[in-house]
Structures are given as structure tokens and as C-alpha cells.
Amino acid sequence: WSLGFGLGASREQQRAEPEPRPAPGRDFTVRRNFLFVTLPGRIGYDRSNDLLDPTSGFRLGLEVNPEVSREGSNVETYARLFADATGYKGVGDSIVLAGWLRAGSILGAELFSIAPTRRLYAGGGGSVRGFIFQGVGELGANGRPIGGRSLLEASTELRYRFGDFGVVGFVDAGSVNAGSIPSLNGTRFAAGVGGRYYTSFGPIRLDVARAVNRGPLDPQFALYISIGQAF
16 A cells, blocks of 8 residues: 655646637647645555566555645646556466456546646557557547546456567557546557567567557557566
């Protein structure tokens, strides 16, 4: 478990506008000043057998992050909530079936009263692989992500190891919505394959992913290189 305290300030530009197209002559570069106070807390339960390369067990986590945000004379009080679960099951000596599920919600404030950097996003290497960074969810008239007050993310991987090497097949999914209750509306899917090189400190991974129901800004393929399994 962990508890913390955060105090910060930011000057942010609105990243996107929820219009079908830009209004003629309209300025999209509105800058907003925010002050934040947050009390992040997390409790977790880990029954997996390894930190970087688990092959059995499960992990559960719950985060509650109450925040107070001030923009000029406007004060907003809200809470960012997250719950996640991962599981690992060995099949024989060389195959592991792994799954991951995460849900998030912001309660207590309207979407556009929340600073853009404090909204919820999905898409990219640590989320739904194959999509542009934070690109899952509604995009504004200028093609940039708006963010939301709820998210769902899920992934499943089939991992096969032979000696110091391994191959992985995976399917990712995710959704971001303006409402505070996580929903399957607008769910995006991606699939891909990866390679693993197992070292003494953990696997080095290389994944290639393609978005299934991709948008106009998403790449044909996306490449990710990192240390440790994806989850």
C-alpha cells in the first residue's frame, strides 16, 4: 500500500475542441492556469511469482486519488479512481497465458472543468498498442485527443519461451468516454506479435502491433521496445 501528497501548478493549452470542424478564424490555443492538491493512495495484492516475468499467480490493485483543482476563481473537487487486475497461467513448461484488465473513473466534475492533463486517456505502448499515444477515444476538430472521465483497458497475451528467447501473440482493447461510468462504447481493438530476449534481470521485449479499427491518424504498424513484460 502507499499514501502520498501532491501539490502542483500547470499552464495548459486546450489540446482539442469537440466540434466537427474548426470555426473560421477561431483560436484553439487557449491557455489555462491550474493549481492542484492531491492525496494519491493505492492498495495492492500481489500473488505473482516474479516482478518482471511472472508465469503464475495474479495481482490486484485499487487507487483512490482525491483532488482539488483551482482555475482562477473556479474550484473543482473530484476523485480519480482506478482498479486493475492481472493473471498468469502456465500451460506446460514453455507457454504462459496472461491477461490484464483496468478500469478508471473521475467522479465529481464535468469533463471540460478538469485540466486536460488530469483527464483519462488510452492508447500507445503502455495501453492499447497499435494506436497513437492517447489516441483511443474522441478526437477534437484539430485531430487531438479530448480525453474522458472513464476508461477501460484490457489485454491478453500468449507467451512461448524457448531457451533465452520467446515469441508472443497479443490482443489489446480499450475505450475512453466522457461519462464517469466505464463503458464499452467506442471500444478500439489491436493485435500484434512480439519477440523476447530473456536476460538475468528480466526480458527485453519488442512488439509490433496494428490497430484493427484504426483512425486516420493511427499508423499502419507500431513498434515498441522495452524491458519487462507488457504487464
